[in-house]
Amino acid sequence: MYATNRGWERTWTGAADPTVLIDAAGADLYEPAAMSEPHASSEALFTASEQQQFDKGIAELLSHYPPDRKSAAMLPALRLLQTLKGWLPPEGMKQVAQKLHTTVEKAYEVATFYVMFHTSPPGKYTIDVCTNLSCALRGAEGLLSYLEEKLGLRAGTKNERYFLRETECLASCGTAPCFQVNEDHHENLTKAKVDQILEKLA
Amino acid sequence: MSVLTEKVMMRDWARAGQNTLSVYKQHGGYAQAKKALELSPPQIIDEVKKSQLRGRGGAGFPTGLKWSFVPSIDKNPKPRYLAINADESEPGTAKDRFILENDPHLLLEGIAIACYALNAHTCYIYSRGEFKYPSSVLDKAIADAYADGIFGKKLLGKDFELNVYQVRGAGAYICGEETALLESLEGKKGWPRLKPPFPAVVGLFGCPTVVNNVETIAALPRIFEKGAQWFSDLGLGKSGGTRLVTLSGTVNQPGTYEVAMNTTMKELIFEKEYGNGLPEGRSVKAVIPGGSSAPVLTADELDVKLEFDAFKPLQSMAGSGGIIVMDDTTCMVRCLWRVARFYAEESCGQCTPCREGQPWMTRLLRKIEEGRGTEEDLETLTNVAQAIAPWPPIGLGNTICALGDAGALPVQSFVQKFKKDFLDHISLKRCPYGDKPWGALGEFR
Ligand SMILES: Cc1cc2nc3c(=O)[nH]c(=O)nc-3n(C[C@H](O)[C@H](O)[C@H](O)COP(=O)(O)O)c2cc1C
Ligand code: SF4
Ligand code: FES
Numbered sequence: 001m002y003a004t005n006r007g008w009e010r011t012w013t014g015a016a017d018p019t020v021l022i023d024a025a026g027a028d029l030y031e032p033a034a035m036s037e038p039h040a041s042s043e044a045l046f047t048a049s050e051q052q053q054f055d056k057g058i059a060e061l062l063s064h065y066p067p068d069r070k071s072a073a074m075l076p077a078l079r080l081l082q083t084l085k086g087w088l089p090p091e092g093m094k095q096v097a098q099k100l101h102t103t104v105e106k107a108y109e110v111a112t113f114y115v116m117f118h119t120s121p122p123g124k125y126t127i128d129v130c131t132n133l134s135c136a137l138r139g140a141e142g143l144l145s146y147l148e149e150k151l152g153l154r155a156g157t158k159n160e161r162y163f164l165r166e167t168e169c170l171a172s173c174g175t176a177p178c179f180q181v182n183e184d185h186h187e188n189l190t191k192a193k194v195d196q197i198l199e200k201l202a
Numbered sequence: 203m204s205v206l207t208e209k210v211m212m213r214d215w216a217r218a219g220q221n222t223l224s225v226y227k228q229h230g231g232y233a234q235a236k237k238a239l240e241l242s243p244p245q246i247i248d249e250v251k252k253s254q255l256r257g258r259g260g261a262g263f264p265t266g267l268k269w270s271f272v273p274s275i276d277k278n279p280k281p282r283y284l285a286i287n288a289d290e291s292e293p294g295t296a297k298d299r300f301i302l303e304n305d306p307h308l309l310l311e312g313i314a315i316a317c318y319a320l321n322a323h324t325c326y327i328y329s330r331g332e333f334k335y336p337s338s339v340l341d342k343a344i345a346d347a348y349a350d351g352i353f354g355k356k357l358l359g360k361d362f363e364l365n366v367y368q369v370r371g372a373g374a375y376i377c378g379e380e381t382a383l384l385e386s387l388e389g390k391k392g393w394p395r396l397k398p399p400f401p402a403v404v405g406l407f408g409c410p411t412v413v414n415n416v417e418t419i420a421a422l423p424r425i426f427e428k429g430a431q432w433f434s435d436l437g438l439g440k441s442g443g444t445r446l447v448t449l450s451g452t453v454n455q456p457g458t459y460e461v462a463m464n465t466t467m468k469e470l471i472f473e474k475e476y477g478n479g480l481p482e483g484r485s486v487k488a489v490i491p492g493g494s495s496a497p498v499l500t501a502d503e504l505d506v507k508l509e510f511d512a513f514k515p516l517q518s519m520a521g522s523g524g525i526i527v528m529d530d531t532t533c534m535v536r537c538l539w540r541v542a543r544f545y546a547e548e549s550c551g552q553c554t555p556c557r558e559g560q561p562w563m564t565r566l567l568r569k570i571e572e573g574r575g576t577e578e579d580l581e582t583l584t585n586v587a588q589a590i591a592p593w594p595p596i597g598l599g600n601t602i603c604a605l606g607d608a609g610a611l612p613v614q615s616f617v618q619k620f621k622k623d624f625l626d627h628i629s630l631k632r633c634p635y636g637d638k639p640w641g642a643l644g645e646f647r
Contacts, residue, residue: 064367069407074389075372079331100389113391114372116331128332132293133494133540134450134526142646168375168544169293169494170332173450173524174457177646183334190647 045091050084058099071102074110078117087118115167123163125201128180129155131166134173143177143189150198205475206462210424210436210444211417215304221339223346226307232352234423235314239360246319250422253430254442258297259287259378259415260493260522262441262510271402272320272410280409282322284313285387285401288329288336288416289371289378292493293544294524297446297458298416302329302336305420306343312419313366314357315426320412323363328383331371340368375548379603380413382550393552394603417446438463441510447523452484452532452641453477463509467491467499470508471527481642484529488620492521494541495608497593497615517594518615533639534623538616539567545609555590556606562586563613570624571639573632580617580624587613 046054057080061073077100081092088111090104097107111117118126129147131140144155144166153164172178175187186197219225226232238246251266272282286309290298301309313325329337344366347353357364374392376382382392384406405411421443425433434442441463450456453471455478461470467489471477480486486501497518499506506512510520528537546560566583569575590610591599599607617624626634633639 064365064369066407069388072387072389072407075386076369079370079372110389110391114331114374116371116373131540132544133490133537134294134456134524136537136540136644137451137526137528137532137640138456138643139640139646141640141644146646167332167373168547169291169295171290171296171299171330173294173296173526174448175296176450176456180332180334183332185332185335 045089045095046084054080054084054095058096062099071100071106073100074102074107075114078107078111082117087121123158124161125181126163126165127151128165128167128170130168130170130172130176130178132169132173134169135176135178138176140177143179143194146191146194147179150194204462204464204466204469205473206444206460206465209460211301211420211446212304212460214308215300221304221306221343223307223343223350226305230427231307232311232314232358234426235311236358238315238422238426239318239358239362243319243321246315249425249430250319253425253433254437254440255418255421255425255433256441256510257415258417258421258445258523260292260519262520264440265414265418268402268414269316269320269412271400272412273403275321278403278410281324281407282320283406283409283411284317284320284322284325285380285383285406285411285413286313286325286327286416286419287378287380287383287413288327288333288340289375289383290330290333290416290522291375291378292495292522292524293541294448294450294490294493294526295522296448296450297523299330299333299336300446300458301416301420302333302340306340307347308423309340309416309420310343310347310352310366312422314352314364315422316412316414316419317364318357318360318362322412323365325364325366326387326406327366327368328377328387329368329370331373333370337368337370344368374550375544376550376603376605379605382603383413384411391550393550394605396602436462438507438509439511445508445520445523447508447525449477449525449527451527452480452529452643453527454479454481461508464507466504467506467508467525468504470525471504477527480527480529484531484642486527487530487532488528488534488537488616490524490526490528490612492519493524494526494544494612495604496521497596497611498619500619514596517596519596529641531635531638532641532644533571533633533635534616534620535567535571535627536633536635536639538612539564539571541612542567542609545605549605549609553601553606556601556609559586559590559606560609563609567613570627571633573627573630575624575628577625577628580628584614584617587611587617 061076065072077096093107097104111119129144151162155164155166172187177189178187214220247269255265257263353364353366355363371377377386377392379394381395386392401411437443444460448458459476472479489499513519542564546564549556549560551557563586566579587610591607593611593614
């Protein structure tokens with residue numbers, strides 16, 4: 001989406017410093033995400049078994065579309081790549097583009113539009129916290145600051161282990177608040193439940 | 203009193219194993235599709251028209267009528283497609299997800315009926331990228347339906363090929379908009395298309411395509427089980443059937459409920475079977491009736507029935523059934539800021555009023571919420587919103603898709619109906635609710 005990853009419109013997490021990410025004039029602190037370093041070309045992207053899974057997976061996906069519409073498989077193909085590698089490395093993007101008879105630029109155009117695609121490696125655990133209205137009315141801002149404190153990480157930033165970010169409504173509005181850890185969904189969250197979930201992460 | 207006595211859509215959700223093919227079939231599953239497939243496609247479309255089924259995805263458009271916009275095969279010989287909108291991302295909405303999780307074959311049976319009626323041999327179900335679990339249930343259901351010979355070369359044994367695929371999104375609200383959904387299905391970024399032409403004429407891969415919501419299509423087996431007239435009679439006015447709604451925010455029993463079309467908002471919020479009221483001592487301040495894009499209602503407007511047309515006089519909409527309740531200790535500026543930020547984030551960036559206007563409104567709201575705002579800011583705020591989509595009446599947006607309206611209408615309705623909250627922030631130079639802006643249940647415990 002257009003505005004994704006802008007730093008300015010962050011939810012308040014704690015009343016003490018509500019203005020950190022916005023200056024008085026409401027300036028836009030947008031910084032484009034750094035492009036990832038190209039994969040060292042001497043090293044193969046996939047292991048033999050990954051390559052097999054990738055090739056087989058793409059062939060299956062292509063069979064779902066008209067033969068002259070190979071590039072329609074872009075989203076599922078990128079998802080496949082990300083499932084295998086944890087993110088979308090440039091070498092993989094090239095392979096996807098080749099298989100789908102399109103250009104790497106087109107592949108990046110799609111990959112950067114959708115928030116669930118990672119064009120640089122995320123932490124081991126990506127934690128997406130819904131802070132949208134229904135969740136906010138049930139404590140989502142408190143949940144986010146609780147996580148920030150526990151993980152020692154500001155929302156929107158990452159370290160080796162965690163990538164903590166705010167996300168939009170996850171269809172748990174009636175079972176709020178909620179978050180996803182690497183796409184695993186957890187709802188009706190309480191402090192005790194969050195502690196339990198985090199403890200289980202290896 | 204109109205509490206729904208007999209559930210229609212949620213009827214079987216509690217049954218153990220309902221999301222498996224064997225249990226689904228044991229209880230009469232796929233018999234309705236078989237029955238429908240005895241009819242001719244135009245007869246099916248007539249039944250759907252007669253049932254007064256209306257789209258549950260947001261616009262409430264009559265489903266049979268939408269189907270009849272697909273040109274006849276001699277006028278346009280291209281393949282036809284059915285696209286199921288399972289992108290459910292309108293804030294406040296959580297219903298399609300539960301159909302996928304609890305009763306996926308109900309959707310698949312509906313797809314069999316719809317595809318036969320539309321002469322579509324391919325159906326893509328576009329499901330939200332974040333729906334890991336619902337998607338896994340659906341994948342299994344599709345695989346089982348193929349294995350059982352329901353889908354494939356011979357749809358339910360008939361000489362009609364039907365292939366059904368699930369395609370998962372990747373985190374973009376805009377892909378719920380039907381033409382953005384089609385772009386995404388074509389493997390592109392989700393940029394809505396200019397309309398006309400409408401998808402029924404030029405849709406997926408340039409072919410006639412019908413886009414319908416999950417709940418809409420899942421209602422079809424019920425229509426053919428008990429008849430179009432029965433379904434129509436269940437409803438009210440021009441809205442047939444029952445509805446799934448999601449009740450959230452400051453109520454004692456939030457959740458996803460099935461309601462009759464003549465259930466009122468008040469009943470939904472206060473009846474024991476549903477929301478069971480607000481926490482002790484609190485009263486309703488505001489209710490968003492149809493997902494966060496629907497203009498907000500005040501406590502005086504809660505006698506409205508939950509039927510599609512009933513919201514028109516209030517210049518709001520039934521939308522996606524996401525109903526969000528805010529109590530009398532909730533900060534309207536803070537709530538609106540959160541809604542505005544969503545639309546700013548999710549704007550696809552294609553048209554200027556939406557791309558620039560939504561973030562502008564968000565920044566102004568933040569400024570007001572933080573006590574830095576002036577009355578001029580408030581005026582600018584409503585001017586920007588007016589420029590994106592004038593209101594009232596609803597539906598006058600100046601942008602390519604309705605996301606423009608979706609962001610502008612909440613701003614206008616909140617400011618108009620809760621002006622005092624905004625002016626208090628400006629005169630006090632702080633949020634009157636201090637560090638507790640989210641109402642009675644806003645604390646994380
Ligand atoms: C910005 C935007 C987002 C939308 N999101 C959804 C959605 O998540 N799910 C949905 O079913 N319809 C959504 N819609 C409505 C669809 O465009 C479309 O009207 C609907 O899928 C048609 O199905 P129906 O006639 O069965 O309701 C959205 C519309 C807009 C403008
Ligand atoms: S209104 Fe907004 S979301 Fe819709 S096409 Fe225009 S910029 Fe994109
Ligand atoms: S608002 Fe958080 S899940 Fe809907």
